[in-house]
Amino acid sequence: MTPQPGSAGDVLTLISAGSATTRSDLARLTGLARSTISQRVDALIERGLVEETESGESTGGRPPRQLRLHTEKHAFAGVDLGATHCRMSLMDISGNVLAECEDALHIGEGPDNVLAHVDQRLDHLLGQAGRPRKALRALGIGVPGPVEFATGRPNNPPIMPGWNDYPVPDYFEGVEVLVDNDVNVMALGEHRNAYAGTSHLLFVKVGTGIGCGIMAEGKLHRGAQGSAGDIGHIRVSGHDDAGCRCGNSACLEAVAGGAAIARRLTELGLPAESGGDVVALVQSGNTQALRLVREAGRLIGEVLASLVNFFNPEVIVIGGALSRVHEHLLAGIRETVYRRSLPLATNHLSITPSRTGINAAALGAGILAIEHYLSPDNINRIVNA
Amino acid sequence: MTPQPGSAGDVLTLISAGSATTRSDLARLTGLARSTISQRVDALIERGLVEETESGESTGGRPPRQLRLHTEKHAFAGVDLGATHCRMSLMDISGNVLAECEDALHIGEGPDNVLAHVDQRLDHLLGQAGRPRKALRALGIGVPGPVEFATGRPNNPPIMPGWNDYPVPDYFEGVEVLVDNDVNVMALGEHRNAYAGTSHLLFVKVGTGIGCGIMAEGKLHRGAQGSAGDIGHIRVSGHDDAGCRCGNSACLEAVAGGAAIARRLTELGLPAESGGDVVALVQSGNTQALRLVREAGRLIGEVLASLVNFFNPEVIVIGGALSRVHEHLLAGIRETVYRRSLPLATNHLSITPSRTGINAAALGAGILAIEHYLSPDNINRIVNA
DNA sequence: CATGCTTTGTTCGATCTTCGGCGAAAGTCA
DNA sequence: TGACTTTCGCCGAAGATCGAACAAAGCATG
Numbered sequence: 001m002t003p004q005p006g007s008a009g010d011v012l013t014l015i016s017a018g019s020a021t022t023r024s025d026l027a028r029l030t031g032l033a034r035s036t037i038s039q040r041v042d043a044l045i046e047r048g049l050v051e052e053t054e055s056g057e058s059t060g061g062r063p064p065r066q067l068r069l070h071t072e073k074h075a076f077a078g079v080d081l082g083a084t085h086c087r088m089s090l091m092d093i094s095g096n097v098l099a100e101c102e103d104a105l106h107i108g109e110g111p112d113n114v115l116a117h118v119d120q121r122l123d124h125l126l127g128q129a130g131r132p133r134k135a136l137r138a139l140g141i142g143v144p145g146p147v148e149f150a151t152g153r154p155n156n157p158p159i160m161p162g163w164n165d166y167p168v169p170d171y172f173e174g175v176e177v178l179v180d181n182d183v184n185v186m187a188l189g190e191h192r193n194a195y196a197g198t199s200h201l202l203f204v205k206v207g208t209g210i211g212c213g214i215m216a217e218g219k220l221h222r223g224a225q226g227s228a229g230d231i232g233h234i235r236v237s238g239h240d241d242a243g244c245r246c247g248n249s250a251c252l253e254a255v256a257g258g259a260a261i262a263r264r265l266t267e268l269g270l271p272a273e274s275g276g277d278v279v280a281l282v283q284s285g286n287t288q289a290l291r292l293v294r295e296a297g298r299l300i301g302e303v304l305a306s307l308v309n310f311f312n313p314e315v316i317v318i319g320g321a322l323s324r325v326h327e328h329l330l331a332g333i334r335e336t337v338y339r340r341s342l343p344l345a346t347n348h349l350s351i352t353p354s355r356t357g358i359n360a361a362a363l364g365a366g367i368l369a370i371e372h373y374l375s376p377d378n379i380n381r382i383v384n385a
Numbered sequence: 386m387t388p389q390p391g392s393a394g395d396v397l398t399l400i401s402a403g404s405a406t407t408r409s410d411l412a413r414l415t416g417l418a419r420s421t422i423s424q425r426v427d428a429l430i431e432r433g434l435v436e437e438t439e440s441g442e443s444t445g446g447r448p449p450r451q452l453r454l455h456t457e458k459h460a461f462a463g464v465d466l467g468a469t470h471c472r473m474s475l476m477d478i479s480g481n482v483l484a485e486c487e488d489a490l491h492i493g494e495g496p497d498n499v500l501a502h503v504d505q506r507l508d509h510l511l512g513q514a515g516r517p518r519k520a521l522r523a524l525g526i527g528v529p530g531p532v533e534f535a536t537g538r539p540n541n542p543p544i545m546p547g548w549n550d551y552p553v554p555d556y557f558e559g560v561e562v563l564v565d566n567d568v569n570v571m572a573l574g575e576h577r578n579a580y581a582g583t584s585h586l587l588f589v590k591v592g593t594g595i596g597c598g599i600m601a602e603g604k605l606h607r608g609a610q611g612s613a614g615d616i617g618h619i620r621v622s623g624h625d626d627a628g629c630r631c632g633n634s635a636c637l638e639a640v641a642g643g644a645a646i647a648r649r650l651t652e653l654g655l656p657a658e659s660g661g662d663v664v665a666l667v668q669s670g671n672t673q674a675l676r677l678v679r680e681a682g683r684l685i686g687e688v689l690a691s692l693v694n695f696f697n698p699e700v701i702v703i704g705g706a707l708s709r710v711h712e713h714l715l716a717g718i719r720e721t722v723y724r725r726s727l728p729l730a731t732n733h734l735s736i737t738p739s740r741t742g743i744n745a746a747a748l749g750a751g752i753l754a755i756e757h758y759l760s761p762d763n764i765n766r767i768v769n770a
Numbered sequence: 771c772a773t774g775c776t777t778t779g780t781t782c783g784a785t786c787t788t789c790g791g792c793g794a795a796a797g798t799c800a
Numbered sequence: 801t802g803a804c805t806t807t808c809g810c811c812g813a814a815g816a817t818c819g820a821a822c823a824a825a826g827c828a829t830g
Contacts (some may be wrong), residue, residue, distance in 0.1 A: 024807065033789045038808065061806025063795040137401060146729055200609050212695065216601055224585050224696025227729040234691040237622030248725060303691070306619040310597065310692055312608025313646055340620055340633060344531055344541060344612040381785085409778065418818050423779065440825085446777025635805040 009149045009376025011040045012049060012134040015067055015145045016094065016374050022056065022064035036266075041067065043383050048073045049093075069094045076373065078120055078366025079141040080182065080249045080359070083109055083159055083208070086117060089362040091126040093137075095192075095370060098129035100359065107144065110162035115171045138176040138373045140365030141168065144186035147275040152179035155226060156243070158365065171370075178368050182361050183229055184220050186354075187213025189364025190317050200313040203354070205320035206300065207275050208258045208331065214311070231307070236299045252303050256296035258322050264292055276323040282325040290328055297332020304333060305340035320352035326353035393768040394761025397434060398424045400452055401479065401759050405440065407449035419587075428453065433458045434478075434725050454479040460516045460760065463751025464503055464526040465567060465744070466492055468544055471502060474558045474747040475510040478756060480577075483514035486743065492529065495547035499588025523758045525750030526543050526553065527570035536562035540611060543630070563753050567746050568614055571739075574749025575702050576707045579740040585698040588739070590617070590705035591685065591714065592660050593643045599696070607716075616692070617642065621684045637688050641681035643707055650674055660706040667710040668717070675713055677757040682717020688719060690725035697730045704739035711738035 010030065014020040021030050023041055025351040027034045044050040051070040064089025073093040080087040086105035090098045101121055107114055118141075126133055127281075145157025154160055169177035187203035195201055203213040212229040216222040222228050232253035235244050238343050244254035248331040254260055265281065268288055268354040272278055281289035304316060322329055341349075354360060372378070395415065405414050409423045429435040436455040440448040442600055447677040456477040464636055465472040471490040473485045486506055492499055503526075511518055530542025537554040554562035572588035580586055588598040597614040599606040617638035618631050629639035639645055642661025650657040651668065651672055658665055666674035689701060701722075707714055719736050726734075739745060757763070 022807085034808070035810080036788055039788090045796075054809095058797050059806070060798055061804080062798095062808080071414060092500075214695075216606055217604075219602075221601060221696075223730070224699040224732060225697055225729050227727060228695065228697035230694045230697075230727055230730065233727055234694055235622070235687065246727065294457070296815060302620065306616075306688070306691055307695055309615045309619055310599075310613065310695070311606075312610055312613035312615075314609040342615055342631065343617055344610050345608070345615065348610060407778080420778070421817055432790080440778095443826050445779070445827060446775080447779080447827095449778060485827075729807090 007376060007380050008040050008043055009379035011037065012069075012374060012379050013376055015044075015050060016069055021066050021068065021185055023067070024064055026067075026118055029303055033051060045070075045106075047298070047383055049382070050380070065098050071096065073135065074137045075126060075129065075135040076137055076366050076369045077139045078127065078185070078362040078364065078369060079139065080185075080361035081105075081114065081118075081141060081143045082182070082361075083144055086114070086121070087362045087383075088118070088121055088125060089359055089364075089366050090129050090131075091366040092124075093370060095367060097363070098131070099125040100362070101116055102126060107159070107163070110160050111166040111168065111171070115168070119172070127374075129170075134174070136175050138178065138369035139172060140185065140367070140369035140372075141177065141179045142182035142361045143179060144182050145180055146225070147179050148228070149178075149180055149222055149226050150179060154179075161223060166371070176369070176372060178365075178372055180220075180222075180365070180368060181211070181213070181226070181229070183211040183213040184222065185213075185364035185365070185368055186356075186360045187215055187317075189360045189367055190319065190354055190356050191215045191218070192367050193363070194208055195317075196313055198266045198314045200303075200311065201315045201317065202307065202311065203317045203319060204300070204304065206256075206296075206318060206322040207241075207320035210253045210300065212307075214310075222271045231303055234306075237303055237327060239385050244375050252299060252304065258301040258320075261289075261296055261322075263293050265289055267297075273297050279324050282328060293322065293325055293328045294332040294370065297329040298336045299332075299334040300329070301336025302340065305337045308337055310342040314348060314350070316349065316351045317354050318351065319356070320359060336374075348349075386505050392765050393425050393428055394763060394764035395453075396452075397429055397706065397759060397764050398761055400429075401436060401454055403476040405482070406451050406453065408452070409449055410612050419691040425674075427762075428498070430455075432768055433451075434764070434767070435622055456481065458520065459522045459543045460511060460514065460520040461751050461754045462507055462510065462524045463570070463747040463749065465746035466499065466503075466526060466528045466752060467567070467746075468492055468529055471499070471506070471512060472744060472747045473503070473506055474744055474751050474765050475507075475516075476748075476755065478759070480748075480752060481746075482748070483516070484510040485747070486510060489647075491710070492548070493546050494557070495500065496551040496553065497718060500624060502587070503744050504557070510745070513591040517705075519559070521560050523563065523754035525570065525752070525754035526562065526564045527567035527746045527750045528564060529567050531610070531615070532564050532566055534563075534565055534607055537562060539564075551617075563603075563757055564751075565607075565750070565753060566611070566614070568596040568598040568605065568710060569706055570598075570664065570749030571741075571754055572600055572702075572749070573605055574745045574752055575704065575739055575741050576600045576603070577752050578748070580700055581720060583699045585696065586702065587698045588694065588702045589689065589698065590686070591641075591643065591681075591703060591707040592617075593704035595638045595685065595705075597692075601696075616688055619691075619763045621687055633648060637684060641684040643705075644706075646677050646681055649677060657765075663708065664709050667713060678707065678710055678713045679717040681707075683721045684717075684720040685714070686721025687725065687736070690722045693722055693730050693734060699733060699735070701734065701736045702739050703736070704745060708738050 020026045026037045034223040053066045057065045065143045066342040067081045074093045078089045087102045160324045168179045201215040210232040212231045233251040235250045239255045244251035262272035340379045348370045386649045405411045412419045438451045461476045463474045472487045504656045530545045531540045540550040553564045554640040596615040597616045618636040620635045624635040624640045627639045629636035646663045647657035
């Protein structure tokens with residue numbers, strides 16, 4: 001007899017992961033009797049969590065009834081709050097996007113204004129998708145700064161004036177709210193989207209600043225204070241003259257971030273304000289810009305080489321605004337990482353551009369919300385209620 | 386009704402962790418009925434895994450019978466194989482040391498010779514402790530090189546000629562064998578011994594070389610290829626002239642490892658061959674040696690500062706031969722880490738010398754073996770057999 | 771020191787879960 | 801069309817868990 005692999009929550013986890021699509025699959029995977037599985041599945045169907053679709057392929061006998069998450073009944077939202085934008089995705093329980101939106105929005109306007117905007121957009125998206133507000137089960141929010149994940153309170157975020165210690169979840173009633181750093185939700189989204197089989201992954205966001213989301217054993221590593229992955233202020237050699245807003249000098253972000261590259265281009269007589277301008281210059285074939293991006297890649301690679309030795313990931317994904325010119329960025333990164341990291345760690349390492357697009361953070365935030373809702377404990381609570 | 390927190394294995398986990406010492410405790414913690422707990426405990430006692438001791442303190446009623454792991458019946462061993470030594474600890478199931486030994490032994494003699502030595506010493510220790518060979522349940526071995534943990538095969542270890550891909554566990558019959566990197570078992574030992582409540586911990590070993598064991602979420606992080614924590618070859622700034630045996634230059638180990646310090650002392654006219662000699666010089670009050678150790682601390686601190694930003698640990702423990710002069714080493718490390726890491730990450734960070742002594746690796750290896758044996762799955766298998 | 775109170779631990783019947791066999795359903799294959 | 805295969809619901813049997821009742825073992829109190 002297998003130990004105890006068979007609560008309703010566990011069954012649902014197998015269905016949602018795609019590991020099992022029929023009752024027989026479930027019986028095989030869990031080791032439980034078919035009758036027991038049927039009972040579990042019935043409970044899940046009754047609660048509106050699972051639905052049966054038309055019969056699938058027969059393998060020589062009666063074709064099994066396919067099971068899948070009930071995609072009509074629930075709604076989840078992912079919110080990507082940037083310094084100057086707000087992107088949102090409304091999703092069903094299996095992660096399909098139902099509606100999206102994007103607005104300019106300054107996070108510096110403070111939590112009340114920003115969250116009011118989110119709340120209003122939420123209604124808008126729900127309307128578009130034709131689902132009532134009460135179908136919304138959970139809400140994930142990615143913010144550009146450190147967060148105490150357990151409470152959803154931003155923790156001294158440098159670019160979010162007015163948000164420090166603000167209890168974001170309290171703003172929304174009747175919905176579970178999960179708040180996390182934007183890079184973390186991007187890492188989660190990329191992992192679930194494109195690297196679900198990978199245990200250890202780093203997602204490096206190269207935008208105005210530089211940050212990193214860490215997946216360890218398939219789960220987000222947030223660290224003791226939720227500040228893990230803050231690689232923008234790691235020191236790089238040979239740039240002691242570059243001062244950083246954090247008060248130190250030679251920080252990676254201060255020499256290889258989008259803002260830093262833009263500043264250096266401006267000094268060279270090529271006016272650029274943001275990472276977007278840098279990308280535009282590179283795409284227009286400007287060799288100075290190209291050289292600086294490649295050099296930035298080398299510096300990022302220097303830091304990543306250390307982290308590869310330390311953390312030994314299987315995949316490093318490069319995302320963020322500057323990854324739109326990823327050929328040049330990646331060339332510099334790869335060059336340095338493969339030179340400076342140990343062979344054992346780089347043998348099976350791949351360094352690739354993000355496969356998830358501009359909505360990576362909103363999608364990841366939505367996935368955070370969905371996975372929270374689908375956690376075995378939560379499902380058992382719902383089913384046994 | 387709580388989901389399902391109550392297999393025999395779970396019950397034993399609570400007992401072994403010290404979370405519960407009586408049947409009542411167990412009932413309270415698991416949510417199961419007292420009668421059910423009694424049944425589970427009876428099964429564990431019958432299998433010789435748990436024993437009852439005299440009654441404990443009464444809290445106003447009948448005094449509870451204390452439960453604890455049955456320390457008489459089983460034996461576990463931890464082996465610390467270094468470049469030139471072999472330390473072994475024989476332990477009972479709750480981690481108490483029953484017997485220890487230490488020999489000079491060159492790992493370069495190859496697996497057959499070295500493991501024969503271990504096997505013979507094992508019998509010796511078992512004899513000393515008065516336990517039969519068949520009481521030995523599991524064996525943990527820490528080796529100075531990377532290991533594919535799942536199979537127990539060393540993976541291109543640089544200082545273990547003849548060991549590459551050798552299936553260490555096959556050498557021992559009738560015993561489960563776990564092989565891991567020495568720094569990993571040291572980290573495990575230190576964590577369980579002194580920082581059990583800490584989720585994220587780094588154990589940095591500063592000896593001839595420099596390595597790091599990573600505890601994340603209370604578990605060892607080994608990385609994709611089992612090479613995680615190999616921080617000895619991370620580049621430090623300003624030492625591009627220092628060549629390293631790995632083929633690169635400016636590796637941390639090549640400038641701050643015990644061997645590197647010894648070499649530089651020799652160049653200064655103070656003959657030193659190993660980290661031990663360096664320690665001796667420092668303890669004799671030599672200011673050159675002291676200065677070099679402190680400088681090494683700064684360089685190690687530079688690397689750790691990056692890792693603190695990236696990983697955000699709660700505790701960094703400094704161990705290894707050079708930690709015997711930890712005042713000086715720690716001064717340099719702390720100085721740099723607190724200067725170069727972000728405040729959020731250093732606010733609650735403590736950097737301390739190892740509390741576990743010279744036998745840290747052997748103890749950790751033994752704990753690895755014990756925890757493997759006590760894993761709920763394994764216990765359920767034993768009890769249901 | 772007898773009596774009641776409290777907490778622990780066991781016993782045992784009631785209840786709830788799970789299992790597994792059987793038959794119906796729904797397909798394939800010859 | 802009939803034999804075979806696989807799925808799935810039904811239901812009695814077997815097993816696990818619970819909770820009430822009781823025994824055990826101490827403390828408190830007059």
